[in-house]
Amino acid sequence: MPAYLFRRILEAALILLGVSLVTYILLFLLPADPVRQIAGRSATAETVESIRRQLGLDLPFYEQYWRYLTSLLQGDLGRSYIQRSEVAELIAARLPASLLLMVAAICAELAMGLTMGIVSAVRRNSSTDQSLMVLSFVGVSAPQFVVGILLLYVFAYQLGWFPISGYGTFGHLVLPAMTLGFMGAGWYSRMMRSSMLNVLGQDFIRTARAKGLGKARILLRHTVPNALLPIIAMIGIDIGIFMSGIVVVESVFGWPGIGQLAWQAIQRVDIPIIMGVTLVAACAIVIGNLLADIVALFVDPRIKLK
Amino acid sequence: MKKWLLTGVASAAIFAAAGAGASDIKQGGSMIVTYKDDVSTLDPAIGYDWQNWSMIKSLFDGLMDYKPGTTELVPDLAESFEISDDGLVYTFTLRQGVKFHNGREMTAKDVKYSLDRVANPKTQSPGAGFFGSIKGFDEASSGSAEGLSGVEAVDDNTIRVTLARPDATFLHVMALNFASVVPEESVAEHGADFGTNPVGTGAYKMTDWTRGQHVIFERNADYYQAGLPKLDKITFEVGQEPIVALLRLERGEVDIAGDGIPPAKFLETMKDPKFKDQIVEGKQLHTGYVTMNVKMKPFDDVRVRKAVAMAINKDRIVRIINGRAVTANQPLPPLMPGYDSDYSGQPYDVAGAKTLMADAGMADGFTTELYVANTDPQPRIAQAIQQDLAGIGIKVELRSLAQSNVIAAGGEEDQAPMIWSGGMAWIADFPDPSNFYGPILGCGGAVQGGWNWSWYCNAELDERAKKADAMTDPSQADARIEEWKAIFTAIQEEAPWVPIFNEQRFTIRSDRLDGPDGIFVDPVHIPVHYDHVFDKGVQ
Numbered sequence: 052m053p054a055y056l057f058r059r060i061l062e063a064a065l066i067l068l069g070v071s072l073v074t075y076i077l078l079f080l081l082p083a084d085p086v087r088q089i090a091g092r093s094a095t096a097e098t099v100e101s102i103r104r105q106l107g108l109d110l111p112f113y114e115q116y117w118r119y120l121t122s123l124l125q126g127d128l129g130r131s132y133i134q135r136s137e138v139a140e141l142i143a144a145r146l147p148a149s150l151l152l153m154v155a156a157i158c159a160e161l162a163m164g165l166t167m168g169i170v171s172a173v174r175r176n177s178s179t180d181q182s183l184m185v186l187s188f189v190g191v192s193a194p195q196f197v198v199g200i201l202l203l204y205v206f207a208y209q210l211g212w213f214p215i216s217g218y219g220t221f222g223h224l225v226l227p228a229m230t231l232g233f234m235g236a237g238w239y240s241r242m243m244r245s246s247m248l249n250v251l252g253q254d255f256i257r258t259a260r261a262k263g264l265g266k267a268r269i270l271l272r273h274t275v276p277n278a279l280l281p282i283i284a285m286i287g288i289d290i291g292i293f294m295s296g297i298v299v300v301e302s303v304f305g306w307p308g309i310g311q312l313a314w315q316a317i318q319r320v321d322i323p324i325i326m327g328v329t330l331v332a333a334c335a336i337v338i339g340n341l342l343a344d345i346v347a348l349f350v351d352p353r354i355k356l357k
Numbered sequence: 358m359k360k361w362l363l364t365g366v367a368s369a370a371i372f373a374a375a376g377a378g379a380s381d382i383k384q385g386g387s388m389i390v391t392y393k394d395d396v397s398t399l400d401p402a403i404g405y406d407w408q409n410w411s412m413i414k415s416l417f418d419g420l421m422d423y424k425p426g427t428t429e430l431v432p433d434l435a436e437s438f439e440i441s442d443d444g445l446v447y448t449f450t451l452r453q454g455v456k457f458h459n460g461r462e463m464t465a466k467d468v469k470y471s472l473d474r475v476a477n478p479k480t481q482s483p484g485a486g487f488f489g490s491i492k493g494f495d496e497a498s499s500g501s502a503e504g505l506s507g508v509e510a511v512d513d514n515t516i517r518v519t520l521a522r523p524d525a526t527f528l529h530v531m532a533l534n535f536a537s538v539v540p541e542e543s544v545a546e547h548g549a550d551f552g553t554n555p556v557g558t559g560a561y562k563m564t565d566w567t568r569g570q571h572v573i574f575e576r577n578a579d580y581y582q583a584g585l586p587k588l589d590k591i592t593f594e595v596g597q598e599p600i601v602a603l604l605r606l607e608r609g610e611v612d613i614a615g616d617g618i619p620p621a622k623f624l625e626t627m628k629d630p631k632f633k634d635q636i637v638e639g640k641q642l643h644t645g646y647v648t649m650n651v652k653m654k655p656f657d658d659v660r661v662r663k664a665v666a667m668a669i670n671k672d673r674i675v676r677i678i679n680g681r682a683v684t685a686n687q688p689l690p691p692l693m694p695g696y697d698s699d700y701s702g703q704p705y706d707v708a709g710a711k712t713l714m715a716d717a718g719m720a721d722g723f724t725t726e727l728y729v730a731n732t733d734p735q736p737r738i739a740q741a742i743q744q745d746l747a748g749i750g751i752k753v754e755l756r757s758l759a760q761s762n763v764i765a766a767g768g769e770e771d772q773a774p775m776i777w778s779g780g781m782a783w784i785a786d787f788p789d790p791s792n793f794y795g796p797i798l799g800c801g802g803a804v805q806g807g808w809n810w811s812w813y814c815n816a817e818l819d820e821r822a823k824k825a826d827a828m829t830d831p832s833q834a835d836a837r838i839e840e841w842k843a844i845f846t847a848i849q850e851e852a853p854w855v856p857i858f859n860e861q862r863f864t865i866r867s868d869r870l871d872g873p874d875g876i877f878v879d880p881v882h883i884p885v886h887y888d889h890v891f892d893k894g895v896q
Contacts, residue, residue: 082761087806090483091483091486092483094486095489095498102481133397136398136549136550136552141568144568200600203604204604208608217597302596305594306596307595312569318394
């Protein structure tokens with residue numbers, strides 16, 4: 052196990068290095084000149100060059116990247132071009148909100164997805180099953196900004212059950228978490244349904260029935276726990292998927308997380324922030340995948356380490 | 358020596374005139390303003406966007422400001438000032454007893470420090486270029502001198518600014534946010550983070566900034582203008598999409614939607630009777646235009662340029678943007694002093710345009726390119742222009758690119774034959790016609806990386822412009838504006854631009870608030886002059 056972990060962490064470090072290099076190249080190739088943006092339209096050519104020198108943007112690519120990398124290793128993500136604040140500080144201030152939203156979204160998607168999957172499997176081929184599966188299909192396919200605005204319009208604006216936008220109370224959390232979790236719920240309901248059907252067809256379920264166990268007991272004690280195994284392993288991967296989802300969902304609901312920070316930075320071509328958020332997101336994805344693999348290892352003894 | 362003196366009584370009268378019976382209005386109450394983006398910075402040396410511009414104006418003061426809701430200059434931290442006969446030396450007498458939010462009294466040394474700070478290359482201020490006429494600017498901005506030699510604190514209450522050349526716009530420059538007075542000790546304490554820990558002398562002081570959520574301003578009880586600001590507290594909620602802000606405003610949760618009415622909801626909102634009294638419409642110092650590169654054939658021929666100008670149906674373009682603008686016929690917007698209301702430019706006349714094309718030997722038309730920013734509604738506007746020009750035989754290919762690419766193409770001498778300026782158009786930094794000339798129509802802007810995308814450079818007009826800006830004597834102010842008016846008419850007769858429209862501004866506010874209409878669409882304190890907004894509930 053320690054050897055496995057060590058190997059995975061090494062892999063993770065290499066992946067992050069790769070991500071940082073690719074992102075840095077892409078942002079370097081961007082036609083926008085950040086210096087002109089900082090200097091403003093009334094700046095003289097000398098001012099522009101002076102700022103370029105101060106920021107080290109006159110250096111060749113490899114030197115700029117090396118500088119970035121060395122300060123990154125010291126925990127310095129640089130300063131935002133537009134806000135002029137420390138990128139690390141900007142991200143740290145917003146990370147808790149994003150984490151909260153992601154945890155809530157995992158709860159939401161599991162609650163919605165598992166319920167739908169179990170009901171569908173139990174009522175297989177009924178009209179309930181079919182309508183739930185259509186709903187799950189919608190969940191998987193609908194763009195999140197559409198779902199978000201729809202939920203916001205109906206439940207916050209028309210019905211007034213939840214605040215329209217913002218942060219702070221449990222009420223604020225419900226709609227963004229539902230929106231973010233809706234897609235995963237779609238996946239999970241389908242997976243749970245097939246996993247349930249798979250388990251329900253197994254011999255031990257027949258044995259349980261033969262023993263005369265009640266329906267509810269068979270379902271809750273024997274079927275669901277076994278059907279859950281492949282799903283638990285997926286949760287870690289969700290963290291990665293959520294990293295792209297939060298950019299949209301946080302913007303729609305005014306949720307003060309790093310997704311919104313990224314979106315604003317992209318619009319203003321604030322390169323240090325884009326870099327910083329990308330790296331944090333890459334970290335989250337790598338960690339999520341690692342967690343997923345480790346969890347899978349524990350819940351399913353059939354998986355063996357080489 | 359000419360002297361402009363505004364005594365306390367006179368300036369009080371100006372501020373009283375600003376709002377009908379402003380002095381009767383009680384202080385108190387609060388409001389919530391929303392914005393989509395987090396506030397970038399509140400450092401007056403750095404902040405240069407639509408969102409922080411008037412926030413900074415509420416936190417800080419400079420030597421000069423404008424009468425609320427207008428483009429008329431009035432002294433602010435300066436109590437009075439004198440201009441020497443040659444127009445080179447400005448001596449400001451400061452108001453006494455003005456205190457920073459940290460309690461210390463503001464002195465001439467702070468003014469000197471603040472101006473030096475902007476010129477210092479280490480500050481990386483986007484406003485440094487505005488100080489170009491101050492003596493010693495080149496040395497200070499290149500870092501070879503410590504501070505501006507032309508700015509001296511004569512004593513605690515007197516600051517003297519010597520210019521390297523006469524500059525009639527200098528008082529406007531002193532009203533820019535970049536010339537705001539900041540206390541050295543606070544800048545030293547917070548360094549590069551002064552922008553999130555602002556300390557000024559303004560009507561409001563910032564008391565909280567929670568990233569991604571809100572910024573809170575509270576009333577500065579020691580503010581030097583008695584009776585201002587009206588509100589006790591302003592909460593700026595950020596991260597709110599304009600469409601969401603509008604829904605919340607409708608429900609009474611928000612008082613001002615800072616980003617305005619989103620285009621998709623514009624017609625619906627404007628027609629909605631319940632918003633009738635809550636929307637204020639105003640002008641802004643903006644012109645949207647099509648540039649024609651006079652260095653590229655066939656736009657080197659004035660007849661071709663005029664034909665293009667006459668072939669474009671500007672009314673239709675205004676309809677495309679739901680009437681959020683008025684059609685333009687000259688570079689200057691109507692709000693700008695020097696706008697010529699008698700001038701008609703090149704009116705829409707397709708037959709006349711065809712004749713001009715024939716005169717220029719272009720009866721069969723030609724093929725050219727129109728560069729345009731790729732964000733809505735700009736491509737749709739460009740398509741309308743494309744159709745109009747097809748009517749006189751000009752085949753236009755659209756180059757729809759990211760904004761920065763269009764700006765870069767415009768800054769090259771031989772790249773973009775035509776550019777639609779939408780999304781990047783010039784909006785004046787201060788209400789003086791000079792600001793609409795140099796960078797965008799003068800020879801100085803016709804350089805690589807410059808903003809004069811038509812590459813129009815008329816040495817004779819440049820000379821006249823220079824002379825106009827040397828008319829610093831207040832008694833010449835009207836003559837100077839007349840001269841600028843003539844310069845801009847002369848330019849439009851050569852049609853390097855097709856001025857298309859001047860955008861209007863629309864501010865939507867809740868019915869809890871009130872104040873003179875002008876402050877909700879203030880031409881300088883953009884978007885809203887927060888200091889004068891009051892709460893009806895406490896009256």
